[in-house]
Amino acid sequence: MANQLYTRWGRELDPDHVLEEYPRPAMVRESYLNLNGIWEYAIDQSELMPKQYDGSILVPFSPEAVLSGVNRQVMPEDVLHYRRMVNLTETFLTGRCLLHFGAVDQICRVFVNGKLAGGHTGGYLPFTLDVTGLVHTGENCLQVEVKDYSDTSYHSRGKQKLERGGMWYTAQSGIWQTVWMECVPENHISELKIIPRYDEGEIEIKVMTDRDEKTECTGKISLRGEVITTVKFHANQKTRIELKRFEEWTPEKPSLYDMTIEMEEDRVETYFAMRKYSVGRDRKGMLRFFLNNRPCLHNGLLDQGYYPDGLYTAPSDEALQYDILKMKELGFNLLRKHIKVEPARWYYHCDRIGMLVWQDMVCGGETYNMRFICTMPNMFMWSGRIIKDNKHHKFARANERGKAEYYQELKDMLRHLYNYPSIAAWVPFNEGWGQFDASTATRMVRKMDPSRLIDEASGWFDQHGGDMYSIHNYWRPLKFRPQKDRVAALTECGGYSYRVEGRSYCDEVYGYRKYYSKQDLTDGVVGLWDKELIPNLKNGLCAIVYTQVSDVEEEVNGLVTYDREEVKVEEHRIQEMNRRLYKAFEEMV
Numbered sequence: 032m033a034n035q036l037y038t039r040w041g042r043e044l045d046p047d048h049v050l051e052e053y054p055r056p057a058m059v060r061e062s063y064l065n066l067n068g069i070w071e072y073a074i075d076q077s078e079l080m081p082k083q084y085d086g087s088i089l090v091p092f093s094p095e096a097v098l099s100g101v102n103r104q105v106m107p108e109d110v111l112h113y114r115r116m117v118n119l120t121e122t123f124l125t126g127r128c129l130l131h132f133g134a135v136d137q138i139c140r141v142f143v144n145g146k147l148a149g150g151h152t153g154g155y156l157p158f159t160l161d162v163t164g165l166v167h168t169g170e171n172c173l174q175v176e177v178k179d180y181s182d183t184s185y186h187s188r189g190k191q192k193l194e195r196g197g198m199w200y201t202a203q204s205g206i207w208q209t210v211w212m213e214c215v216p217e218n219h220i221s222e223l224k225i226i227p228r229y230d231e232g233e234i235e236i237k238v239m240t241d242r243d244e245k246t247e248c249t250g251k252i253s254l255r256g257e258v259i260t261t262v263k264f265h266a267n268q269k270t271r272i273e274l275k276r277f278e279e280w281t282p283e284k285p286s287l288y289d290m291t292i293e294m295e296e297d298r299v300e301t302y303f304a305m306r307k308y309s310v311g312r313d314r315k316g317m318l319r320f321f322l323n324n325r326p327c328l329h330n331g332l333l334d335q336g337y338y339p340d341g342l343y344t345a346p347s348d349e350a351l352q353y354d355i356l357k358m359k360e361l362g363f364n365l366l367r368k369h370i371k372v373e374p375a376r377w378y379y380h381c382d383r384i385g386m387l388v389w390q391d392m393v394c395g396g397e398t399y400n401m402r403f404i405c406t407m408p409n410m411f412m413w414s415g416r417i418i419k420d421n422k423h424h425k426f427a428r429a430n431e432r433g434k435a436e437y438y439q440e441l442k443d444m445l446r447h448l449y450n451y452p453s454i455a456a457w458v459p460f461n462e463g464w465g466q467f468d469a470s471t472a473t474r475m476v477r478k479m480d481p482s483r484l485i486d487e488a489s490g491w492f493d494q495h496g497g498d499m500y501s502i503h504n505y506w507r508p509l510k511f512r513p514q515k516d517r518v519a520a521l522t523e524c525g526g527y528s529y530r531v532e533g534r535s536y537c538d539e540v541y542g543y544r545k546y547y548s549k550q551d552l553t554d555g556v557v558g559l560w561d562k563e564l565i566p567n568l569k570n571g572l573c574a575i576v577y578t579q580v581s582d583v584e585e586e587v588n589g590l591v592t593y594d595r596e597e598v599k600v601e602e603h604r605i606q607e608m609n610r611r612l613y614k615a616f617e618e619m620v
Contacts, residue, residue, distance in 0.1 A: 133208025
């Protein structure tokens with residue numbers, strides 16, 4: 032029996048003011064109309080527009096989330112319909128009108144005033160529709176039609192499962208990130224790409240437009256409000272800008288530069304950081320991760336990004352920041368965003384707070400054979416490291432459309448998140464979940480983004496590529512050996528469970544070792560660091576990912592409870608543990 036939990040932010044939620052913050056911090060314009068709030072909804076099995084709606088839904092919470100006001104599971108045979116009336120003023124409707132969706136799970140079509148505006152497949156990435164010819168001054172009707180096959184098809188689904196349990200969580204559907212509008216000039220900036228050239232003391236920028244024109248742009252760069260330089264350059268061309276005596280970005284001091292770009296009538300605000308991720312050898316010749324040409328230990332946690340009241344959607348921007356701030360306070364410097372792409376503001380908060388990010392690609396494929404991809408590698412670690420992933424049917428990747436969709440979404444994710452400085456590594460596959468031809472995916476990632484690290488096949492089914500010798504270890508004493516060609520990385524470990532009565536989703540307990548008090552759980556975590564992790568630094572260990580930030584449903588192995596009301600460990604001891612870890616690493620490298 033599930034217990035409905037609420038976060039403090041969910042309890043305080045004002046339906047008239049839902050996630051109103053600007054949703055795209057890396058490209059800000061003055062024109063902004065937030066469309067979150069009360070919409071109408073209907074769930075039926077027809078693609079025809081409903082004649083009558085079932086009631087109200089609070090967007091952007093999925094109907095499965097209690098904060099939506101619906102609290103109903105959408106099934107694969109269902110069609111989820113949304114409708115909202117939007118009043119647009121003459122002063123707002125200038126130039127071209129763009130309708131943005133942060134994410135809609137899983138396949139949708141959008142209608143404006145009864146006409147099809149476009150559609151999108153894939154539940155984790157943003158998309159934009161130009162609705163200029165479909166909207167007018169006054170009242171306009173927006174309708175969205177959604178199909179979600181969840182885990183019954185090959186589409187990307189992450190850890191969603193219609194029959195939740197263990198490490199699989201409640202499936203959610205429909206709109207789950209901010210919906211918004213903006214108006215832009217006819218000739219406007221459509222995309223930015225900013226590359227920090229740390230060694231050269233420069234940034235490389237390319238301003239892209241829908242027109243293939245070399246329109247002149249003016250860029251103004253500032254740091255903490257002080258203008259550093261003003262430059263002129265052309266759109267649709269790469270431009271190098273020198274930064275003398277720049278401030279670097281690190282988790283300890285996350286310096287961010289602001290940049291304003293003007294192009295004819297268009298003006299956007301963005302930001303960037305000077306930092307460099309690489310692999311190198313320490314003074315003893317051991318391969319390590321480097322940040323800004325210095326050895327850097329990545330020490331953090333697996334981060335699922337689920338909330339008991341909002342599921343995929345944080346109830347507020349404060350809630351979105353909480354996990355980052357709390358884990359930073361405990362002394363960690365890394366979050367591995369697990370099988371989910373967050374709203375853009377989450378990455379912005381990591382940038383400004385100073386938190387390294389490893390970003391997983393969302394898994395898909397058909398029904399997994401868990402004995403093959405999970406039980407066998409856990410029982411016989413060597414087996415998962417010698418099996419080739421070209422046996423597509425064994426990895427639930429026989430469907431050609433599913434494979435093509437994976438590659439397209441991988442490219443789109445890299446483009447979408449490229450400019451966020453905190454992202455240190457890409458993780459194309461995890462534990463064989465829909466894995467196929469990982470070396471091909473790695474080559475694609477490396478070509479699109481040579482500036483970041485790659486965990487090619489996290490955990491097992493190693494294809495000997497990427498930058499990491501990646502191990503998931505929950506059961507055995509840890510023994511790393513120095514690697515000749517890749518950095519040793521413990522990409523999942525721990526998973527120690529402690530169920531807090533009154534703050535748990537259900538009576539079931541899923542975890543890898545059970546504890547029954549805050550002190551005992553802390554003893555277990557500190558013991559893991561002191562007895563196994565710190566001693567393995569001398570063997571090349573350079574990354575630690577503990578499972579996990581928060582409890583999620585019956586998986587009660589978080590450092591904080593599912594409702595974020597209680598930290599389940601003794602904070603001062605975790606802080607001291609991490610200080611010992613960093614000190615040991617610094618003395619070693």
